[in-house]
Amino acid sequence: MTADLDQALERLQAAGLYRRRRVQDRPQQPEALVDGRPMLSFCSNDYLGLANHPEVIAALQRGAEHWGVGSGAAHLVNGHSAAHHALEEELADFTRRPRALLFSTGYMANLGIISALTGRGDTLWQDRLNHASLLDGALLSRAALRRYPHADAAELGRLIGEQDTRMIATDGVFSMDGDLAPLPALALIARHAGAWLLVDDAHGLGVLGREGRGTLDHFGLDAEQVPILMGTLGKAFGTFGAFVAGSETLIETLIQRARSYIYTTATPPALAEATRTSLALARREDWRREHLQALIARFRAGANQLGLPLSESPTPIQPLIAGSSHQALAWAAELETRGILVGAIRPPTVPEGSARLRVCLSAAHTETMVDRLLDALGALRPETPNASP
Numbered sequence: 001m002t003a004d005l006d007q008a009l010e011r012l013q014a015a016g017l018y019r020r021r022r023v024q025d026r027p028q029q030p031e032a033l034v035d036g037r038p039m040l041s042f043c044s045n046d047y048l049g050l051a052n053h054p055e056v057i058a059a060l061q062r063g064a065e066h067w068g069v070g071s072g073a074a075h076l077v078n079g080h081s082a083a084h085h086a087l088e089e090e091l092a093d094f095t096r097r098p099r100a101l102l103f104s105t106g107y108m109a110n111l112g113i114i115s116a117l118t119g120r121g122d123t124l125w126q127d128r129l130n131h132a133s134l135l136d137g138a139l140l141s142r143a144a145l146r147r148y149p150h151a152d153a154a155e156l157g158r159l160i161g162e163q164d165t166r167m168i169a170t171d172g173v174f175s176m177d178g179d180l181a182p183l184p185a186l187a188l189i190a191r192h193a194g195a196w197l198l199v200d201d202a203h204g205l206g207v208l209g210r211e212g213r214g215t216l217d218h219f220g221l222d223a224e225q226v227p228i229l230m231g232t233l234g235k236a237f238g239t240f241g242a243f244v245a246g247s248e249t250l251i252e253t254l255i256q257r258a259r260s261y262i263y264t265t266a267t268p269p270a271l272a273e274a275t276r277t278s279l280a281l282a283r284r285e286d287w288r289r290e291h292l293q294a295l296i297a298r299f300r301a302g303a304n305q306l307g308l309p310l311s312e313s314p315t316p317i318q319p320l321i322a323g324s325s326h327q328a329l330a331w332a333a334e335l336e337t338r339g340i341l342v343g344a345i346r347p348p349t350v351p352e353g354s355a356r357l358r359v360c361l362s363a364a365h366t367e368t369m370v371d372r373l374l375d376a377l378g379a380l381r382p383e384t385p386n387a388s389p
Helices: 002-014 054-067 075-079 082-095 106-117 132-141 153-160 183-193 215-219 248-257 269-284 286-306 325-337 367-378
Strands: 031-034 037-041 099-103 123-127 144-148 167-171 196-200 228-232 242-246 317-323 343-345 355-360
Touching: 037 367, 054 269, 082 099, 082 228, 082 242, 082 269, 099 106, 099 248, 106 132, 106 167, 106 196, 106 228, 106 242, 106 248, 123 132, 123 153, 132 144, 132 167, 132 196, 144 153, 153 183, 167 183, 183 196, 183 215, 242 248, 286 317, 286 367, 317 325, 325 343, 325 355
Parallel strands: 123 144, 123 167, 167 196, 196 228
Antiparallel strands: 031 037, 099 242, 228 242, 317 355, 343 355
């Protein structure tokens, strides 16, 4: 059996799909030390630069002094602390919804939502480029999974027709493309179909909308139009975990039925204290979003001047489409020789033939750092990014 695994690993390596971990030797920040080498990193989802913020660190330390390290049990046993409860109330206020419910990860949140609300005999529609956790939630639920062309609400409406549909699920910001789902149109389709609309806004919250309220606020959508909102805390908010926000009935249903909530240990209370601080910072410090938007505009203008194969994205996720996995790896390796770290994203994370560099910008970056990235991209050999994708 081990020989079979060895052969499978060799095939991955030959196809340019083998993945390797890197060892970080510094806190999360643009100026990284990776495998012992100083690198300027454009890989992180720490969009607002809060992961290493001194106030967030201090809140975590105070939380550990008060609560200790572990939560001890699941939320429904004795792991639900006053810190968790306060964070849920603050997340509900932030999202302007009656209730919020903490999950240990975004992956677990999506598994819990979909498997609790859909089941055998139901039909569930998802965008073809949805995150793996949404797709896996559908598989776990045993509902009939149907997938519509990426961001094509008109085609979804045609495909659904008068079919009985239980749920439509989509990313708010697509994690590998950086583009936005057509949420207003999806909300209308869901209303007409009498279906739940679930939006995973992991990459929109903190970045878009007033006070960072995300893609829904960006489009002016309320809780009636989008009844289920999932968000993560380990990206723009710089800590860890996830939450679901919605109605009183929705949250109580998830508490009773979401297996990935019921049967797992609660996150540490000290982490909840840290997140309360990072959430407050994200809400009040609009300059972080303003600076981030300025960096996005600067990068896109420079990339266009260089003729780089840039995808359409108004968010910190800026993909440069390579096509083949080997080409994406070659681009990433060339950047590394210049001290720049950018992730090479390959199938199955993205569809076959659409491997890419995934440039991630952060409010912790400076204009000088972005210019250094552009200089490195522009200095690559002609057969790398300036070639057609």
